Amino acid sequence: MGQLYIVPTPVGNMDDMTLRAINTLRSVDCILAEDTRTSANLLRHFDIKNQLRSHHKFNEHKTTQAVVDQILGGANIALISDAGTPAISDPGFLLVRECAKAGIKVETLPGPTAMIPALVTSALPCDRFCFEGFLPQKKGRQHRLEELKDESRTMVFYESPYRVVKTLEQFAETFGHERQAAACREISKIHEECVRGTIDQLITHFKTTAPKGEFVIIVGGKEHQRHEKQDKQNDNQTDITD
Numbered sequence: 001m002g003q004l005y006i007v008p009t010p011v012g013n014m015d016d017m018t019l020r021a022i023n024t025l026r027s028v029d030c031i032l033a034e035d036t037r038t039s040a041n042l043l044r045h046f047d048i049k050n051q052l053r054s055h056h057k058f059n060e061h062k063t064t065q066a067v068v069d070q071i072l073g074g075a076n077i078a079l080i081s082d083a084g085t086p087a088i089s090d091p092g093f094l095l096v097r098e099c100a101k102a103g104i105k106v107e108t109l110p111g112p113t114a115m116i117p118a119l120v121t122s123a124l125p126c127d128r129f130c131f132e133g134f135l136p137q138k139k140g141r142q143h144r145l146e147e148l149k150d151e152s153r154t155m156v157f158y159e160s161p162y163r164v165v166k167t168l169e170q171f172a173e174t175f176g177h178e179r180q181a182a183a184c185r186e187i188s189k190i191h192e193e194c195v196r197g198t199i200d201q202l203i204t205h206f207k208t209t210a211p212k213g214e215f216v217i218i219v220g221g222k223e224h225q226r227h228e229k230q231d232k233q234n235d236n237q238t239d240i241t242d
Contacts, residue, residue: 008111012188122182
């Protein structure tokens with residue numbers, strides 16, 4: 001029996017590719033890629049010449065069993081996405097689940113993801129957080145936001161540049177205009193940027209500066225907001241006492 005390797009790839013800077021990831025991709029019998037054109041560029045960069053096959057959200061239900069059978073037959077297969085760690089807002093979960101059901105060893109390599117650098121850079125509490133990824137675009141979107149209204153942990157969202165302002169406006173309506181947040185874009189790329197402030201301040205910024213690149217939006221939890229207000233009250237009391 002072979003095994004499945006989940007291999008993260010750079011979200012921006014090619015130097016983020018680990019030696020272990022390179023060696024793994026060179027050693028397997030086949031590499032499954034979300035977009036073979038994008039991944040072909042990555043493989044050429046690192047002189048990796050293994051077989052490349054398509055595996056994405058539109059065909060994974062049809063191809064997963066064939067991949068499982070191939071691994072059961074002795075093949076070692078790696079799964080990569082366009083950028084970052086597969087199965088995190090990318091295809092991969094279904095294949096991992098079916099491999100686990102079949103008793104196949106799944107080895108996930110540590111590596112690049114946009115979520116963690118953005119969370120740490122946001123300067124919001126990162127000891128406890130919840131990852132929401134992309135919100136539903138239409139059906140169920142407002143319902144999901146309402147469910148998160150009283151979330152005490154820091155919240156992490158992915159968003160397209162075309163919906164950043166609209167999403168922030170929805171956040172303001174649901175979480176409050178003064179809720180602390182950060183918008184990080186182009187993680188690990190030349191134009192990487194993190195804008196911090198209240199949700200209202202972020203809205204103002206991106207209405208005057210057009211959002212560009214892929215975004216990670218971090219929103220402070222309700223508990224953090226309560227502590228922020230308490231800190232301000234304490235500061236005022238200290239000023240009065242002094």
